Amino acid sequence: xxxxxxxxxxxxxxxxxxxxxxxxxxxxxxxxxxxxxxxxxxxxxxxxxxxxxxxxxxxxxxxxxxxxxxxxxxxxxxxxxxxxxxxxxxxxxxxxxxxxxxxxxxxxxxxxxxxxxxxxxxxxxxxxxxxxxxxxxxxxxxxxxxxxxxxxxxxxxxxxxxxxxxxxxxxxxxxxxxxxxxxxxxxxxxxxxxxxxxx
Numbered sequence: 001x002x003x004x005x006x007x008x009x010x011x012x013x014x015x016x017x018x019x020x021x022x023x024x025x026x027x028x029x030x031x032x033x034x035x036x037x038x039x040x041x042x043x044x045x046x047x048x049x050x051x052x053x054x055x056x057x058x059x060x061x062x063x064x065x066x067x068x069x070x071x072x073x074x075x076x077x078x079x080x081x082x083x084x085x086x087x088x089x090x091x092x093x094x095x096x097x098x099x100x101x102x103x104x105x106x107x108x109x110x111x112x113x114x115x116x117x118x119x120x121x122x123x124x125x126x127x128x129x130x131x132x133x134x135x136x137x138x139x140x141x142x143x144x145x146x147x148x149x150x151x152x153x154x155x156x157x158x159x160x161x162x163x164x165x166x167x168x169x170x171x172x173x174x175x176x177x178x179x180x181x182x183x184x185x186x187x188x189x190x191x192x193x194x195x196x197x198x199x
Contacts, residue, residue: 038109038116039173042150043085044092044126046112054115057170065163075160078151085147089140092127100138102128 038049039057046052047060055063068076068084092100092108105127130138130146154161154169 035115035117037118037173038112039170040126041084041088042126042154042169043081043088043147045084045088046109049112049116050114051111057173058166061166061169062163065166075158075162077160078148078155081151081161082144082147085144086140089143098140100127100143101136 036048036054039047039060041047041061041064045064047057047064048054052060065076066072068080070080070083089100092105094108095104097104105125127138127143130142132142132145151161154165156162156165
């Protein structure tokens with residue numbers, strides 16, 4: 001009987017050790033959560049990270065909506081949306097070249113990347129995707145053309161964007177990408193805004 005009991009001790013000890021390691025690993029995962037993704041407004045404005053802290057996407061997007069809705073009627077019309085796009089282009093043009101490059105965008109976005117990660121669905125950069133002629137820079141004309149297309153896509157039947165659009169904007173940025181490859185026409189721009197050599 002004593003031999004049978006003693007022979008089971010190593011097995012019991014191994015099981016207890018395995019259970020303890022599993023609990024530690026599980027506890028460790030909760031102690032080090034993944035940072036939230038960096039998400040953007042429809043015109044490419046970073047809405048969290050760094051000095052903006054970590055609001056939920058819905059909260060941050062609602063704040064953007066309130067800023068753009070200049071007449072506070074609860075809707076964003078074309079003029080308001082395009083005014084936001086022009087202002088955002090000026091903010092991103094930190095070197096005052098009159099056009100945007102991936103390197104310039106990196107400098108502009110650097111403060112917001114602290115404590116965030118790339119969004120899981122980020123195959124398409126919201127700014128460099130406006131580079132229609134693929135010359136590694138985005139002109140005001142290209143950026144405004146993309147903003148106009150974005151407005152057309154988001155606007156409802158009344159020709160304005162309502163707050164009911166905001167959840168779908170967040171859902172689109174949270175969805176994992178089916179491929180790491182950018183969509184057609186954007187093959188030379190990296191997901192983080194990088195690209196080939198700037199001009």
